[in-house]
Amino acid sequence: MPRFADVILPLAVPGRFTFSLPEGDEVKSGMRVAVPFGRGGKLYGGLVRRLHDEAPLTSTREILSVLDAAPIVTERQFLLWERIAEHYLCTLGEVMIAALPGQLTLSSETRIVVNPFIAEEPVRTDRSGVLIAALLEREALSMKEAGELLGLKNPMPAIKRLIDEGVVIVEEELREAWKPRTLTYVKLTDAAHSEEALHQWCDKLEKKAPKQLHLLMRYVELSRCMSDHPLEVEKNKLLHLSGSSPAALKPLIEKGLFETHEREAGLPAQALIDKAGPSLSPAQAAALDQVRSGLAAKDVVLLRGVTSSGKTELYTTLIDEAVRDGGQVLYLLPEIALTAQIIERLRARFGERIAVYHSRMSARDRTELWVRMAHGKDAPPIIVGARSALFLPFNDLRLAVVDEEHDPSYKQHEPAPRYHARDMAIVLAGMHGAKTLLGSATPSLESQYNAHSGKYAYAELLTRYGDVAMPAITLVDLRDAQRRKQMRGHFSQPLIDAIDAALKKREQAILFQNRRGYVPVWQCESCAFVPNCDHCDVSLTYHKKLHQLRCHYCGRTYPPPTQCAQCGSNRLRMIGFGTEKIEEELAEIFPEARIARMDQDTVRGRQALDRILTGFAQGAIDILVGTQMVTKGLDFDQVTTVGILSADSLLRFPDFRAHERGFQLMAQVAGRAGRRDTPGNVIIQAHEVRNPVLDLVTRHDVEGFYQREIEHRRTHGYPPFLRVLALTLRHRNEERVAAAAADLASALREHLGDRVLGPDIPAVAWVKDRHIRNLLVKLRRSAHHEEKAFVRECIDRVFAQPEHRAVQLVADVDPV
Numbered sequence: 050m051p052r053f054a055d056v057i058l059p060l061a062v063p064g065r066f067t068f069s070l071p072e073g074d075e076v077k078s079g080m081r082v083a084v085p086f087g088r089g090g091k092l093y094g095g096l097v098r099r100l101h102d103e104a105p106l107t108s109t110r111e112i113l114s115v116l117d118a119a120p121i122v123t124e125r126q127f128l129l130w131e132r133i134a135e136h137y138l139c140t141l142g143e144v145m146i147a148a149l150p151g152q153l154t155l156s157s158e159t160r161i162v163v164n165p166f167i168a169e170e171p172v173r174t175d176r177s178g179v180l181i182a183a184l185l186e187r188e189a190l191s192m193k194e195a196g197e198l199l200g201l202k203n204p205m206p207a208i209k210r211l212i213d214e215g216v217v218i219v220e221e222e223l224r225e226a227w228k229p230r231t232l233t234y235v236k237l238t239d240a241a242h243s244e245e246a247l248h249q250w251c252d253k254l255e256k257k258a259p260k261q262l263h264l265l266m267r268y269v270e271l272s273r274c275m276s277d278h279p280l281e282v283e284k285n286k287l288l289h290l291s292g293s294s295p296a297a298l299k300p301l302i303e304k305g306l307f308e309t310h311e312r313e314a315g316l317p318a319q320a321l322i323d324k325a326g327p328s329l330s331p332a333q334a335a336a337l338d339q340v341r342s343g344l345a346a347k348d349v350v351l352l353r354g355v356t357s358s359g360k361t362e363l364y365t366t367l368i369d370e371a372v373r374d375g376g377q378v379l380y381l382l383p384e385i386a387l388t389a390q391i392i393e394r395l396r397a398r399f400g401e402r403i404a405v406y407h408s409r410m411s412a413r414d415r416t417e418l419w420v421r422m423a424h425g426k427d428a429p430p431i432i433v434g435a436r437s438a439l440f441l442p443f444n445d446l447r448l449a450v451v452d453e454e455h456d457p458s459y460k461q462h463e464p465a466p467r468y469h470a471r472d473m474a475i476v477l478a479g480m481h482g483a484k485t486l487l488g489s490a491t492p493s494l495e496s497q498y499n500a501h502s503g504k505y506a507y508a509e510l511l512t513r514y515g516d517v518a519m520p521a522i523t524l525v526d527l528r529d530a531q532r533r534k535q536m537r538g539h540f541s542q543p544l545i546d547a548i549d550a551a552l553k554k555r556e557q558a559i560l561f562q563n564r565r566g567y568v569p570v571w572q573c574e575s576c577a578f579v580p581n582c583d584h585c586d587v588s589l590t591y592h593k594k595l596h597q598l599r600c601h602y603c604g605r606t607y608p609p610p611t612q613c614a615q616c617g618s619n620r621l622r623m624i625g626f627g628t629e630k631i632e633e634e635l636a637e638i639f640p641e642a643r644i645a646r647m648d649q650d651t652v653r654g655r656q657a658l659d660r661i662l663t664g665f666a667q668g669a670i671d672i673l674v675g676t677q678m679v680t681k682g683l684d685f686d687q688v689t690t691v692g693i694l695s696a697d698s699l700l701r702f703p704d705f706r707a708h709e710r711g712f713q714l715m716a717q718v719a720g721r722a723g724r725r726d727t728p729g730n731v732i733i734q735a736h737e738v739r740n741p742v743l744d745l746v747t748r749h750d751v752e753g754f755y756q757r758e759i760e761h762r763r764t765h766g767y768p769p770f771l772r773v774l775a776l777t778l779r780h781r782n783e784e785r786v787a788a789a790a791a792d793l794a795s796a797l798r799e800h801l802g803d804r805v806l807g808p809d810i811p812a813v814a815w816v817k818d819r820h821i822r823n824l825l826v827k828l829r830r831s832a833h834h835e836e837k838a839f840v841r842e843c844i845d846r847v848f849a850q851p852e853h854r855a856v857q858l859v860a861d862v863d864p865v
């Protein structure tokens with residue numbers, strides 16, 4: 050009989066914690082237990098990792114209660130967590146916090162509130178009634194306060210029961226909860242849905258109501274209503290594309306031709322699920338063959354498929370096969386909000402066999418899916434999600450698909466674990482004996498290298514669906530255009546002409562500028578002074594609509610200056626430009642066009658993002674101006690023109706990935722141009738047109754870019770040849786952070802020599818009142834475990850010194 054349990058606590062403290070087991074209760078690995086920890090005896094809901102009989106040297110505290118009747122974390126998940134903690138230099142507790150939905154992580158500090166979405170609260174005669182009354186009055190209570198009210202030293206089991214019943218929820222989860230958007234759909238009534246009935250309707254309308262007839266004809270076209278699987282048509286789309294007003298639709302509903310209903314966007318009605326599967330083009334079928342033989346030979350296949358080539362159809366075919374066998378599939382996407390279209394298509398194909406999982410879902414939905422999967426109870430076999438979906442308790446994963454595998458948002462930045470979801474998906478798949486398919490139009494250098502070296506299998510799909518040509522890309526020399534005075538604001542004549550031509554044909558355009566705001570720099574003309582943030586070493590960006598200066602590092606705002614703070618001159622000029630300025634200039638050049646802007650300022654809420662994306666899809670917006678967001682996975686079939694306002698700024702990221710990132714961004718946004726009958730037109734404006742990366746972009750030369758860049762990485766010793774570990778030190782006092790960085794660097798150099806770069810003073814060296822120093826450590830791939838252990842040891846040694854203890858350190862393995 051084991052007498053002890055090693056427990057993982059939801060805390061960023063290193064080490065393992067052993068508790069003695071209570072009598073009677075059955076405890077298994079993967080169950081949560083309430084345990085006291087620390088001097089104050091705070092309570093934590095920890096996870097039992099291992100049961101054993103090895104008495105620790107020091108005395109142990111006892112587990113207070115067992116919270117779960119069955120494990121909620123599997124052995125494989127623990128193994129993945131351990132891999133992540135080891136690889137990314139963090140604690141198991143940090144991984145646990147990132148992995149578990151918030152409702153499952155409990156501690157004395159956990160604040161609970163009454164679930165506002167509960168229909169009706171059952172009458173309670175026990176003490177929990179007192180608690181709920183108190184919660185309704187005070188809005189939120191900590192676990193500790195709840196314990197005092199209930200008269201319980203260990204309130205965790207009682208609270209956990211209330212959470213399970215859905216009566217209370219964890220407060221921090223409340224903020225995030227959003228309700229899915231609903232749309233109105235139009236379809237024929239059953240009575241009208243026959244060829245004969247439709248003919249009668251047409252005859253009737255032809256004479257009396259030509260506008261209504263036009264609406265009906267457009268509906269027939271859009272719904273494919275004579276096929277076996279008629280589609281409903283979204284109301285606004287129907288009205289817009291038929292040029293009808295709601296007044297034309299209303300009588301048709303009243304007379305019984307159409308009916309409408311509201312549904313969550315993207316959720317297909319059950320009957321409409323397209324079970325037949327896609328019919329593949331010859332090019333797609335050939336690529337699928339390559340993928341299949343790749344999957345048979347290797348664990349990982351890299352699929353390079355140009356934009357609009359129809360990679361998704363390949364994925365769905367493979368997903369279908371995997372789940373038909375009874376297995377599970379994980380489909381990762383870099384950003385859920387921006388990839389709603391793909392989810393919509395997957396749902397149309399797989400219906401209820403799909404579950405979507407990401408951090409913006411309601412806490413209850415996330416928790417419920419987790420628990421269903423952990424208990425192996427009829428959970429959907431296909432999980433689509435952002436990076437956190439890889440933490441779900443899979444029990445029989447067969448296939449992991451990582452779409453847009455090059456996308457940097459697969460890497461978590463803050464807080465730890467700073468894991469890369471693509472890389473960990475491959476590890477997860479390996480643990481299940483499953484295969485991984487990586488897809489991208491512009492694969493990461495690492496993945497291409499692995500394909501070239503034979504570690505991954507490789508497949509490609511280089512023709513766009515329907516044999517549409519790749520867009521024509523034109524480079525415009527801004528220096529030359531400025532010299533000849535041929536610019537209108539930040540627009541060159543070729544770009545203006547291209548947009549103009551698109552608008553005349555009622556096509557759409559996307560414009561990409563990497564900076565948000567209006568102008569990034571106000572400078573004094575007399576003394577060259579630039580207003581900076583008072584808390585960061587950053588110049589402030591002017592936002593015209595809000596009429597304020599903002600720091601993009603800490604978010605502080607300032608009133609715009611009327612005179613120079615240094616010399617008092619009132620001659621201030623504005624340098625540079627952001628999306629807001631582009632939007633304004635566009636409105637002057639194309640006063641008739643309907644323009645929208647998509648950046649962090651305009652899409653703060655999910656609703657706002659939905660409005661923009663829906664408006665663009667329905668044709669209510671002609672030109673979309675945006676930051677990086679517009680480069681991601683947006684597929685709109687009326688977009689024929691794409692403009693990149695300032696390519697130089699994309700190639701100037703201050704790190705070794707600058708060119709890779711710039712190439713990917715430009716190739717991705719260029720790929721948004723083109724549709725069934727037009728290949729599309731891309732204009733790239735740049736000051737430095739001779740940059741060889743631009744030439745490779747215009748020729749769509751992914752392989753050429755790879756060859757050029759990989760040589761550079763080899764020569765200078767960067768990934769994929771060496772691993773990189775970025776160390777960032779922060780402190781209010783500059784001398785202290787500099788001293789700690791210097792000590793750490795010299796400790797690391799004892800073994801790693803010139804593979805330690807820095808300490809560097811970064812371009813932005815002071816953020817939120819803290820001074821920053823950076824170190825970059827290159828690790829040999831063959832010995833990175835040992836070398837990381839050495840780094841850990843150096844960190845422990847240096848930061849144990851009293852003068853360095855307060856310096857904050859962040860370690861980022863494989864930074865992107």
Ligand SMILES: [Zn+2]
Nearest residue numbers: 573576613616
């Ligand atoms: Zn001045």
Ligand SMILES: [Zn+2]
Nearest residue numbers: 582585600603
């Ligand atoms: Zn700031």
